[in-house]
Structure formats: C-alpha cells, structure tokens
Amino acid sequence: MRFAPEPSLPSPPTTSGTAVLLCNLGTPCAPTAAAVRPYLAEFLSDPRVVEIPRLAWWPILHGIILRLRPKASAAKYQQVWNQGGASGSPLLHWTQQQARLLQAALNPDGGQAIPVGYAMRYGRPGIASQLDALKTQGAQRILIVPLYPQYSGTTTASVCDAVYAWAGTQRHIPELRFVQRYHQHPGYIAALAASVQAHWQERGRADKLILSFHGVPQRTRDLGDPYIDECLRTGALLAQALQLAPEACQVTFQSRFGKAQWVEPYTQPTVEALARSGTRSLDVLCPGFASDCIETLEEINMEVREAFLAAGGQDYRFIPCLNDRPDWIAALRDLCAQHLQGWPTSLE
Numbered sequence: 159m160r161f162a163p164e165p166s167l168p169s170p171p172t173t174s175g176t177a178v179l180l181c182n183l184g185t186p187c188a189p190t191a192a193a194v195r196p197y198l199a200e201f202l203s204d205p206r207v208v209e210i211p212r213l214a215w216w217p218i219l220h221g222i223i224l225r226l227r228p229k230a231s232a233a234k235y236q237q238v239w240n241q242g243g244a245s246g247s248p249l250l251h252w253t254q255q256q257a258r259l260l261q262a263a264l265n266p267d268g269g270q271a272i273p274v275g276y277a278m279r280y281g282r283p284g285i286a287s288q289l290d291a292l293k294t295q296g297a298q299r300i301l302i303v304p305l306y307p308q309y310s311g312t313t314t315a316s317v318c319d320a321v322y323a324w325a326g327t328q329r330h331i332p333e334l335r336f337v338q339r340y341h342q343h344p345g346y347i348a349a350l351a352a353s354v355q356a357h358w359q360e361r362g363r364a365d366k367l368i369l370s371f372h373g374v375p376q377r378t379r380d381l382g383d384p385y386i387d388e389c390l391r392t393g394a395l396l397a398q399a400l401q402l403a404p405e406a407c408q409v410t411f412q413s414r415f416g417k418a419q420w421v422e423p424y425t426q427p428t429v430e431a432l433a434r435s436g437t438r439s440l441d442v443l444c445p446g447f448a449s450d451c452i453e454t455l456e457e458i459n460m461e462v463r464e465a466f467l468a469a470g471g472q473d474y475r476f477i478p479c480l481n482d483r484p485d486w487i488a489a490l491r492d493l494c495a496q497h498l499q500g501w502p503t504s505l506e
C-alpha cells in the first residue's frame with residue numbers, strides 16, 4: 159500500500175489541532191568523518207542546493223568531495239562542538255532551545271495547545287518523521303517555519319520540497335501553511351539591532367560593522383533567486399535601526415563552496431582589505447543565521463578572525479547569533495501568530 163495508515167487521534171484531545179514545525183538546515187550527528195559523510199551526501203545531492211546536471215555533478219561529488227571533505231569538515235565541527243553554551247552540534251542545540259522556548263511563548267498558560275516541533279532538512283530529526291510525530295499528537299493544521307529569514311530556492315524551497323514529499327505519502331494531509339521569509343520583519347530587525355547595541359555596551363563600538371550572510375553562487379542570483387536582494391534589504395533596515403552611516407556598515411557573503419563564482423563581496427577578502435587599508439577594529443554579525451553553527455563559530459569567529467589579525471587588524475569582535483534571546487523568541491512568536499490567524503489555537 160502506498161499511503162501510511164492514519165494514526166488514531168488522542169482522545170480527549172490534548173492540543174488545539176494546530177502545530178508549528180521549525181525547520182533548520184541540518185547538521186551531522188557527531189563531529190567525525192563517518193558522521194559528516196552521509197550528512198554532506200544528503201545535503202549536496204539536493205538539486206535545490208547544487209544546480210548542476212546529475213551526470214556532471216555525481217562524479218565530482220562521489221569521486222572527490224565525499225572522499226576529501228568529510229575529514230576536513232569533521233575537524234572544523236570538532237572545534238565548535240559543545241561550544242558557546244551549546245551541547246553537541248550548536249545548530250541542533252539552538253534549534254531545540256528555540257522550539258522549546260517558542261512553545262512556552264505560544265502557550266503562556268503552560269499547556270500544549272500549540273505544540274512546537276523542530277526538524278532538520280538534512281540529517282536528523284528529519285522533516286517527515288517530525289511531521290508524523292505532530293500528526294500522532296493530533297495536529298490537523300501545521301505551520302512550517304523555515305529558520306531562514308531570507309528566502310532562497312537553495313534553502314526555503316528545499317524545506318517545502320521535503321514537506322510536499324511527505325504529504326505525498328499521507329492519506330489525510332493536514333492543512334499546511336508556510337512562512338516564506340521574514341527578512342524585514344520588525345521584530346527580527348529589532349532583535350538584531352538590540353543584540354548589536356548590547357554588544358556595543360559591553361565592548362564599545364568598533365570602526366566598522368560587518369554583516370556577513372551565507373553566500374550563494376552568482377548563477378543562482380542570475381536565475382532569479384531573491385535571496386541576495388533580501389540580505390541587502392535586511393542589512394539596510396538594520397543599519398537604519400542602528401542609525402549607522404553607510405560607510406560604518408557593510409554587507410558581505412561567506413561560506414563559498416567550490417570553484418564557481420559566488421556573489422561578492424566575499425567576507426574574508428573584504429576584512430583583509432579593510433585591515434590593510436587601516437581599519438583597526440571590526441564588529442561582525444551574521445544576521446542570516448538564526449542559530450550559531452559551524453559557519454559562524456568556526457568560519458567567522460576563527461578563520462576570518464585570524465585572517466583579519468594576520469592582515470594587520472587589531473580587534474575583531476564576533477557578535478553571536480540570535481540563538482535563545484528573549485526578544486528573538488518574542489519575534490518568532492509574533493511571526494507565528496500572524497501566520498496562525500484563523501486557525502484554532504486553544505483547547506476550547
């Protein structure tokens with residue numbers, strides 16, 4: 159039989175029938191080459207992420223990348239595992255905390271009228287298994303919240319693909335809604351601005367604020383992906399909220415992968431050039447990442463820091479991601495409340 163049998167709904171109902179699923183990118187289950195390999199294989203086999211015809215991509219992926227990269231990546235994961243208040247993978251840790259705190263914020267009476275789950279697009283726990291779990295709890299309406307503020311086909315659309323693929327296995331599909339983007343949501347911008355201001359209060363203000371977003375290939379942008387424009391919009395709104403002059407703040411793009419041209423300016427060469435031309439201190443924030451992860455804790459807070467100091471910079475100050483900040487959780491709650499309108503949210 160193609161379609162799974164339906165779970166019997168809990169009786170009496172313990173939820174309103176409405177649920178939220180936070181979806182993040184994914185992470186290996188251990189900082190070892192053996193664990194990183196299947197995670198990278200799943201990630202880099204997604205045609206949303208690598209838009210190269212299978213016939214050309216498969217030999218490169220299986221013949222080169224999956225032989226060499228897992229060991230190098232595992233060494234980087236080892237440096238951030240259990241770091242900055244996280245246990246295990248920082249990305250998994252912060253996503254778990256966000257789901258727990260969001261559930262408390264959406265159910266202020268301490269109940270579970272609106273359960274909040276979390277899932278990873280690649281690795282575990284997967285989107286299908288978490289949708290199954292919510293359905294077993296009684297969910298008849300599910301709001302999907304990809305934890306990507308800026309929409310990209312490479313990330314947000316891939317979450318949608320996984321949800322639709324799961325729906326294709328279901329006899330009784332719950333009502334589904336998706337948050338597509340929140341790159342200019344006032345609560346998100348205000349939480350980012352407050353995190354920068356708190357950092358300035360503690361450490362003083364550097365010569366320049368770098369806003370480093372994950373990059374995408376230039377071709378992805380040329381084919382119409384709105385992601386880069388949305389990053390620039392987030393950057394402009396944040397600079398405005400912080401009342402920064404244009405020269406005091408710059409948007410850059412990190413995490414280039416492979417040999418193709420990605421969207422510029424790249425983060426590392428930009429901070430090296432700034433150091434060489436006399437910028438002594440930098441504040442660095444990664445507004446596109448809801449949670450600290452290997453890309454922020456290792457690439458930005460270690461590799462790019464070293465590059466800036468080696469090029470003559472004096473003071474490099476990394477600002478953590480929003481993680482479990484109460485103002486960010488409140489912004490997520492407001493975002494969900496907007497998208498839950500018209501759906502039952504209490505037991506009565």
Ligand SMILES: C=CC1=C(C)c2cc3[nH]c(cc4nc(cc5[nH]c(cc1n2)c(C)c5CCC(=O)O)C(CCC(=O)O)=C4C)c(C)c3C=C
Binds near residue numbers: 453
């Ligand atoms: C192959 C191309 C890649 C595209 C396109 C891409 C887009 C993209 N990614 C994120 C967010 C994250 N990416 C992370 C890790 C990561 N990304 C790529 C490649 C592409 N990403 C790789 C190969 C890796 C693995 C890291 C490594 O092996 O060194 C992460 C962190 C995961 C973690 O466990 O910490 C995040 C988050 C966005 C937002 C995005 C485009 C909009």
Ligand SMILES: [Fe+2]
Binds near residue numbers: 372413
């Ligand atoms: Fe990535």
Ligand SMILES: [Fe+2]
Binds near residue numbers: 414457
């Ligand atoms: Fe990276």
